[in-house]
Amino acid sequence: MKLVKIFSACAAIVAMMGSLVAVEPRDVAGKQIEWCMIGDSITWAGNGDCFRKELLALIPELAFVGTHTAKFGYSHAGEGGNTTYKVLSRIDDVSNIPNSRYYHLLIGVNDSSGTKAMSMVQDRAKPIAERILKILDKLTARPGCEKVFWGTILPCAVEGKDTPEAREKFALRDATASAVNKIMRDAVAKYGDKVVTIEYEKPLREVAGWQKLIRLHPTPEGYKIVAGIAAPYIKKHTVAANAPMDKFGVEVTNLYLARRKCTRPLIPGWYTVSFDVKKVNGGKLTLTLASRSPSMYKTPLNQTVSVAAKAGERAYVNFMTGYEGYGYNQSPVTITPENGEIANIMVEKTRPSQKPSIYGVGTFVDSTSPCSLGEKLVPVK
Numbered sequence: 001m002k003l004v005k006i007f008s009a010c011a012a013i014v015a016m017m018g019s020l021v022a023v024e025p026r027d028v029a030g031k032q033i034e035w036c037m038i039g040d041s042i043t044w045a046g047n048g049d050c051f052r053k054e055l056l057a058l059i060p061e062l063a064f065v066g067t068h069t070a071k072f073g074y075s076h077a078g079e080g081g082n083t084t085y086k087v088l089s090r091i092d093d094v095s096n097i098p099n100s101r102y103y104h105l106l107i108g109v110n111d112s113s114g115t116k117a118m119s120m121v122q123d124r125a126k127p128i129a130e131r132i133l134k135i136l137d138k139l140t141a142r143p144g145c146e147k148v149f150w151g152t153i154l155p156c157a158v159e160g161k162d163t164p165e166a167r168e169k170f171a172l173r174d175a176t177a178s179a180v181n182k183i184m185r186d187a188v189a190k191y192g193d194k195v196v197t198i199e200y201e202k203p204l205r206e207v208a209g210w211q212k213l214i215r216l217h218p219t220p221e222g223y224k225i226v227a228g229i230a231a232p233y234i235k236k237h238t239v240a241a242n243a244p245m246d247k248f249g250v251e252v253t254n255l256y257l258a259r260r261k262c263t264r265p266l267i268p269g270w271y272t273v274s275f276d277v278k279k280v281n282g283g284k285l286t287l288t289l290a291s292r293s294p295s296m297y298k299t300p301l302n303q304t305v306s307v308a309a310k311a312g313e314r315a316y317v318n319f320m321t322g323y324e325g326y327g328y329n330q331s332p333v334t335i336t337p338e339n340g341e342i343a344n345i346m347v348e349k350t351r352p353s354q355k356p357s358i359y360g361v362g363t364f365v366d367s368t369s370p371c372s373l374g375e376k377l378v379p380v381k
Contacts, residue, residue: 023060025371030244032063032377033234036077036100038087038139039107042154042217043078044068045323050220052076054227056374061240063376065100068269071320073352074374080268080323083110084131091138102238103139104198104230106151108132109216112176113169121172125179132180133187140194147237150188152201153177154218154226157211170216177201196237198230247380249367252357256347262292262332263347266301268324273335273347274316274356277309280340285309288338289319291331299329309340316356351375 035055037043043051049070056062056074066077077097079086087107090096111128115121132150139148156174161167181201188195204210204225213222255263255271277285284306291300299322307317322328335345344359351357352372360366367380 023373025248025373025375025377028061028063028240028373029248029377030379031061031240031242033059033061033238033240034065034101034376035062035104035234036065036098036102037104037106038076038097038135039078039105040082040110041078041080042109043076043104043106044070045078045080046217047220047223048076048078048217049074050218050223051227052374054224055231055234058227058231059234060373062234062374064374065098065376067096067098068267069271069349069351071270071350073270073350073354073372075349075376081110081325082107084108084128084135085111087135088131088138091135099142099144101144101146101241102234103145103148104151105132105135105139105148106153106200107135108153108180109156109173109177112153112156112173112180115172115176118172118175121175121179124176125183128176128180129183129187132184136188136191136195140191146239147194147196148191149196149198149230149233149237150184151198151230152181152184154200154214155205155210157215159211160215193237196233198233200226200229203229243379245377245379247367248371248377249365249380250351250357250369250371250375251363251378252348252351252360252366253363254346254348254359254361256335256345258345258361260332262334265330265332266321266347267330268321268328270318270320270350271347272316272318272350272354272356273345274314274359275335275342275346276344276359277311277313277315278341278343279311280309282339283308283310285315285340285342286338287317287342288334288336290334290336291329292334293331297329297331299325299327300331301328301333304338311340314344314359318350318354 049072052074064074066075115124158170286306289303294300309315357366358368
């Protein structure tokens with residue numbers, strides 16, 4: 001319990017300091033800590049963006065990088081449902097997991113779900129740990145990678161499960177994950193200071209009522225505790241960049257391909273679509289967002305969104321595709337106005353401001369729209 005109190009006290013002090021002196025993007029431009037978070041749905045889905053939000057409140061220099069964006073607009077490289085196998089299958093593709101100075105790896109809880117009996121725990125844990133080490137081998141070998149922060153797998157709550165079968169299943173999952181952590185704590189020593197262990201499991205188990213806060217996917221309050229554990233490690237083992245920028249912006253990509261009249265395939269996540277309103281019948285414009293060639297997909301996108309709009313103005317709306325395999329399959333998306341006409345369509349990953357970038361084609365640097373903490377700021381000449 002003492003360890004948890006220390007972490008909580010550190011978080012409280014930093015938060016108090018942050019409330020006294022507001023940090024602006026201009027204060028961290030050129031002085032950021034590039035941070036790519038790799039993992040499963042604990043990193044990605046639902047309240048997963050609370051993890052980044054709480055980290056940023058404690059360390060405003062963080063610049064989140066990755067292919068995905070979540071509900072608060074922070075980038076990451078998590079993927080719902082990922083196992084160590086799936087991370088290994090995508091780790092060599094920089095368009096999936098980009099290069100970064102620092103990585104945060106939290107993976108293995110899904111691998112642990114197949115244990116059928118306590119007698120199987122050690123046999124299940126060993127190969128999971130071996131695959132995590134392979135991931136660490138790949139990441140530490142990347143050009144520009146300074147450190148990888150490996151997080152011990154979070155404890156998995158048994159409390160609250162409805163049936164004895166469900167409680168047993170989660171108890172086995174928890175025991176397997178804990179066994180993986182035990183193997184890994186010693187195994188990562190071979191990397192020296194290239195890999196930093198963030199010890200989540202031990203302090204979390206000391207938190208009173210942790211099962212209601214951490215569960216399988218932490219609650220927003222649970223993520224605040226998790227971020228409070230991680231922050232001291234990050235502060236101690238990272239060095240902020242030192243290249244002050246007089247003028248800066250954020251690199252954005254317009255995912256809409258005007259010639260094809262659809263987007264690039266949209267990975268699951270949160271997006272902003274903006275456009276010029278040429279004509280609208282009524283005070284609201286209704287758009288249909290749908291997978292192109294829907295018969296090709298088991299769960300194609302089909303959403304209707306409305307936004308207040310006037311002819312001659314630029315309007316925007318934010319939307320979430322749905323989770324891969326749970327109502328959505330990655331696909332190109334068409335955007336059809338049902339009661340008007342639009343032009344100069346832009347589809348981009350939602351930014352922390354929740355507002356669109358200026359209009360552009362392809363990938364470009366937006367130095368006009370307001371930037372936010374947590375975005376990777378780049379120089380503008």
